[in-house]
Amino acid sequence: MVLTGKGLAKKYGSIQVLRSVDIEIPQGELITIVGPSGAGKSTLLQILGTLDKPDSGSLEILGKNPIGLAPKALAAFRNKNIGFVFQFHHLLPEFTALENVSMPGWIAGRNNETVKKEAEALLTRLGLKDRMDHKPSELSGGEQQRTSIARALINRPAIVLADEPTGNLDSKNAADLHQVFLDLRKELNQTFIIVTHNLALAAVADRVLEMKDGNLTVQTGTIHTQ
Ligand SMILES: Nc1ncnc2c1ncn2[C@@H]1O[C@H](COP(=O)(O)OP(=O)(O)O)[C@@H](O)[C@H]1O
Numbered sequence: 661m662v663l664t665g666k667g668l669a670k671k672y673g674s675i676q677v678l679r680s681v682d683i684e685i686p687q688g689e690l691i692t693i694v695g696p697s698g699a700g701k702s703t704l705l706q707i708l709g710t711l712d713k714p715d716s717g718s719l720e721i722l723g724k725n726p727i728g729l730a731p732k733a734l735a736a737f738r739n740k741n742i743g744f745v746f747q748f749h750h751l752l753p754e755f756t757a758l759e760n761v762s763m764p765g766w767i768a769g770r771n772n773e774t775v776k777k778e779a780e781a782l783l784t785r786l787g788l789k790d791r792m793d794h795k796p797s798e799l800s801g802g803e804q805q806r807t808s809i810a811r812a813l814i815n816r817p818a819i820v821l822a823d824e825p826t827g828n829l830d831s832k833n834a835a836d837l838h839q840v841f842l843d844l845r846k847e848l849n850q851t852f853i854i855v856t857h858n859l860a861l862a863a864v865a866d867r868v869l870e871m872k873d874g875n876l877t878v879q880t881g882t883i884h885t886q
């Protein structure tokens with residue numbers, strides 16, 4: 661398993677957001693998580709992404725227990741292995757789309773030219789071939805979102821976590837993004853955990869999990885094995 665969570669619980673004030681969440685994800689699986697607003701989907705994703713800690717329960721990611729890592733080691737582990745696609749883009753305003761996408765690769769110390777080529781290829785896949793030299797303020801909301809998606813993928817993280825990634829996209833761009841996820845899963849065997857209301861994406865997922873009343877249940881699908 662690339663990721664295993666057992667008995668994950670999280671409380672905010674008097675609200676028990678996660679009661680006892682069990683989740684097991686093999687490498688290369690693409691799962692979607694659905695459920696009503698306020699059900700705890702984003703909370704769960706933050707915990708699986710090691711950005712937040714559960715009150716109780718255990719987590720194993722790529723054979724490691726991230727909850728036990730010191731902050732610096734945890735940050736390094738996260739940067740190397742987990743890509744985040746969140747609703748808030750946090751693109752750097754002074755830099756072009758191409759530079760924003762390249763940045764995590766440069767920070768990781770990879771070859772500048774290789775990173776730039778991969779960034780161009782990712783942006784092209786996401787329909788931004790003619791927008792690469794624009795700064796975030798010159799891009800539409802959907803274009804900024806696709807840029808942040810390319811940035812999340814540049815270091816080829818083993819696990820990609822996405823929180824409603826098609827939220828600001830029209831149906832054509834949403835469909836293109838789904839195809840990018842599916843292509844990358846096939847080419848790089850990356851694992852995708854995607855919170856979404858998008859039925860088309862849920863339809864192509866290996867499994868659909870539903871967050872409800874603080875627990876996660878299987879809505880459709882079986883474990884994906886190749
Ligand atoms: N940092 C926080 N502090 C207090 N309450 C929070 C915090 N984050 C989330 N919540 C609460 O936890 C519940 C689940 O939120 P969330 O995980 O964002 O749900 P979803 O993503 O399914 O809409 C909500 O009631 C929300 O208000």
Ligand SMILES: [Mg+2]
Nearest residue numbers: 701702703823
């Ligand atoms: Mg949410």
